[in-house]
Amino acid sequence: MTRTRWLILAAVLAVTIAVAWSARPHPVTEADRVARIAAELRCPVCQGLSVEDSPSETARSMKALVATRVAEGRTDEEIRAEFQRSYGDWILLSPPLLAGSGLVWLAPIAVVIAGALFALDRTRAPATALADPSADDVRELRELVAREDRDEEQR
């Protein structure tokens, strides 16, 4: 094996080990859970910011409530549901798939499928068949060629 191949093998091995190391299972702390849930909740007084990212007082109150609920042993679903009861599905930055707003997830899929079907339809379309030239066309063409040949000879 050449030196280059050894280098490539070593690089691939290093990347594999790094990915496996970062993806290893590790215990989720309460702070991790609070941060994750807060990142899924929309800050009601901000423009497109999550509770985790917003410095507003409302966001801080919401995060404190999430922390309290996590400490009480509530599940993520229960905590999200509490905010949904107050603010509706709107409070979730990612709308649930099984709600009316979940249709938004289907839009890109529908666009891709429709585009693929359209492309398929176009690529499979048979090339337009050229009609055979009529006897008159052939005769005219031959006369034209003959005329051009004569002109050429005269020059």
Place this chain on the structure above:
Amino acid sequence: MRRIARYTAVALILGLALVLTLAFRRDPHDIRTGTVGRPAPEFTLPDLSGSGSIGRDSYTGKVIVLNFWASWCIPCKEENPALTEVWERYRGTDVVLLGIVFQDSTDAAREYTARLGNTWPSAVDESGRVALSYGVFGPPETYFIGRDGIIAGRHIGPIDARTLITAIEKLRTAPKP
């Protein structure tokens, strides 16, 4: 096969157009809340005056007008005359006007009520939990709670006396639970 693909593509595009049309028809100012039509969350909070506490359960069977306000909120000052009018009109009846101080210091809130001469009860929501349980976005926000304890409506922004009285009378004339 080609015909099926074509029809499917057209159906998908039409479906998408329909969904987008329905989505864009919605008024973006119509901020929805999950609490209207549901039982009003219970609470017990310290009275702003410093004497005792205010609990929603103390007013069971009454029409409650719950107003979230703050001393730093300019629209709250704007709606204050309407609240005063309603408070004077329904004082001692089956209608209760309750204020909830939203994200404000107790001292500033007390100074505000003293300056404007507000005499209806207000509670201090120090942690903001009550506001979150009602789905409040920001003051002023007013909730109308029927005798059955269900939130019948919500008004975002400064409210006028006519809107207040109309909503209150609607709840007062509703059949008792």
